Amino acid sequence: MKSKKLGRPYKDGEVVIKQGDPGDCLYVIQEGKVEVIDESGETEIKLAELGETEFFGEMGLFEKDVRSCTIKAMGDAKIMTIDKRNFYKTIQKDPSLAYRLLEKMSNRLRETNKKLRDR
């Protein structure tokens, strides 16, 4: 049965964002999974898997820098883009929209710290 989920469809292995590319959107996974890959070394390192309702690309909202990782679809996935301008306009009126973003970014920082400690 055809999925009625919103967002843009991606096929297995399709690149959603490419490390080193410019970008300023936030992405929210509506369906399926993606993998977060670090391509800075000679070999690709898989850093994480993200699933439904999780977001990525948040650094692009706050920094004028290139994408820090590559994101690829794992199987068929549907992903929604959140425009930077819309997002800023909305949090200007309703800052609480950023609570979840801050919470997740804090979680990710905590996980990174833990990984560094466990090395």
Add this chain to the structure above:
Amino acid sequence: MKDESTGTLELKDGSNIAVIGGGPAGSFFTYFALDFAERYGLDIDIDIIEAKDFNCTGPPGCNRCGGIVSESLIQSLSAEGIVLPSNVISRGIESYTLHLEQGTTVIETPLHEQRIASMFRGSGPLGSEDTEQLSFDNYLLELCKERGAKTISGRVIEAERETDGISIKTKEGLEKKYDLVIGAIGLNARTLKLFENICPSFKPPKTTKTHICEFYLGEERVDEYFGDSMHVFLLNLPNIKFGALIPKGPYVTLVLLGSNINKEIVSAFLNAKPVKECFPEDLDLKSAMPCQCYPSINMDGAKSAYGDRVILIGDSASSKLYKNGIGAAYITAKAAAKTAIFEGISESDLKRHYQPVCHDLDRDNLVGKLIFITTTVIQKSAILKKGLLSMVINEQSKANHKRLMSSILWDTFTGSATYTDILRRTLNPLFSINLIGHTLKTLLTRTNNKKNEKQKVRTTI
């Protein structure tokens, strides 16, 4: 609860809230109030009192609305972590097809991505046998229950102010005192009256009648005739500001917005050539219509939609003129939740922190009224409509062309942007130059065609 030491009225650990009405406004309030309370370290209880069963088909489960979740709301909900499940979405909308007497054109979504959802508020039209289709309102209620809210099935028949709370009585026998009462009752006149009793300065919004009905075509025919496109009509018909046909699974929903829509106006719309052409020729529209209604919509905002321990939200307070009522419910509900949790529940707290949000919506609707007056002028002028159509077709045919008219129409139809933002874009000189250019071109073509015809007649003679 009143803090005797500070004289403030605020929620404390153990405070209880009654949310009257379990539609989107009530659910959004509950969801965010519980979320903010948890972040803030406040332990509160919320009862949602709702008379309808959203798992029913037809009127018993329906909150009578066109059933579109706008692009801006979908994006905000996604950022909040609320992702609509597949069985709640009837269809993802990826384009708008604009129909005028002068022709038709498709306006594609700016990112070629489905970011608008059509859905049913209940479990589908009367007699629907699609068991996979779930109610949008019920989905939101379930989210609230997961967060710890309690739902009570009942109809509120009495609300009375007491010194330390508001007493609520339901027809089913519930009698309970609450620290805060939320009115998310839409435009239900009887229940609004109860709020006028506990909130003496509250004046409900002015309303007008609109029309919604569903047509059963079957999934395949909806795919063939409508696809994933919402069909919008700007026709020169009395009382109608805007008509839309929204594909939803095997059904198509008709929404007519305007003033005092009645049977005759609906019939005139359905008999208009551009509307008839959308449907299969052999379809008898009357027999394909399982349900229809004439619900009220807001024409302005309420006056003083709050008082000590009372807040009205959603349509009962302020909505967006003609569009995105669910988006406005989200805005007012969240503003009310923030005020109740972080600021207080006294009339002065609500005046300071909640009222400005309603005022913003009301102010934007004034601009919206101006935009719809302009739209009415365009609707009545064949030349202007031809110019508009020509401009949209030109924009849509070129990949990297600035889509001035397309984006304005897109945001007007989808209700994604504020009316103020839309007006600002129409003031762009490039927009006016383009529209005038296309209108003049149309006018010249028409004059030349007439001249050629006269010439032909003379030659023949």
